[in-house]
Amino acid sequence: MNVITLAGSPRFPSRSTALLTLAQRWLERQGINVIPWNLFNFSPEDLLYARFDSPALKVFNEQLAEADGIIISTPVYKASFAGALKTLLDLLPERAFEHKVVLPVATGGTIGHMLALDYALKPVLNALKAQEILHGIFAEDSQITHYDRDPLLSPILETRLTESLGTFARALERQAQFNAAETSQRATIPSN
Numbered sequence: 312m313n314v315i316t317l318a319g320s321p322r323f324p325s326r327s328t329a330l331l332t333l334a335q336r337w338l339e340r341q342g343i344n345v346i347p348w349n350l351f352n353f354s355p356e357d358l359l360y361a362r363f364d365s366p367a368l369k370v371f372n373e374q375l376a377e378a379d380g381i382i383i384s385t386p387v388y389k390a391s392f393a394g395a396l397k398t399l400l401d402l403l404p405e406r407a408f409e410h411k412v413v414l415p416v417a418t419g420g421t422i423g424h425m426l427a428l429d430y431a432l433k434p435v436l437n438a439l440k441a442q443e444i445l446h447g448i449f450a451e452d453s454q455i456t457h458y459d460r461d462p463l464l465s466p467i468l469e470t471r472l473t474e475s476l477g478t479f480a481r482a483l484e485r486q487a488q489f490n491a492a493e494t495s496q497r498a499t500i501p502s503n
């Protein structure tokens with residue numbers, strides 16, 4: 312099973328990215344292959360000027376096509392997800408998340424904006440044809456410390472993260488089986 316993590320914060324160190332680092336460790340312990348990506352892997356000009364021929368974007372799209380799931384994290388900015396992340400999502404193919412399980416993750420300064428995942432990010436994931444979008448994880452800043460070194464989560468957040476990753480791993484298994492069946496079916500249909 313292959314998973315991509317995409318850190319959507321334009322800043323580093325970053326609380327939302329720290330959650331992905333912990334998620335990656337957890338998934339790898341379950342034997343799941345994780346490829347971490349973040350916005351710094353792309354040239355800012357390529358994102359800002361919508362360069363669809365960006366070399367990094369090509370690699371990202373190739374790896375995304377092979378993935379069964381993706382975890383996307385973002386800080387809440389102005390009651391929505393980060394604009395820098397949107398510049399990347401805008402460049403993805405229309406069906407980029409088809410046949411993938413998606414787990415959205417957000418961190419914010421106030422619990423008042425915890426629905427930003429639902430009203431802002433999830434519609435975009437839908438537009439990219441995500442197969443299954445799981446309940447997201449929202450964390451308040453105070454729940455994540457030491458995110459510049461070895462991130463420490465509040466016990467409530469740690470439990471929430473582990474439970475969500477368990478759900479993600481189970482959904483991933485179903486999706487990976489479906490994707491493998493699709494691939495082998497395609498291989499048996501002669502092309503003309």
Ligand SMILES: Cc1cc2nc3c(=O)[nH]c(=O)nc-3n(C[C@H](O)[C@H](O)[C@H](O)COP(=O)(O)O)c2cc1C
Pocket residue numbers: 320321322324325326327328385386387388389390391418419420421422424452
């Ligand atoms: C420009 C900017 C706008 C922000 N807007 C909000 C907001 O509207 N609501 C909120 O809860 N937090 C807001 N925050 C706080 C961040 O969402 C929060 O600190 C987040 O954890 C940062 O994530 P990061 O460390 O991964 O970049 C904002 C922070 C910045 C820098």
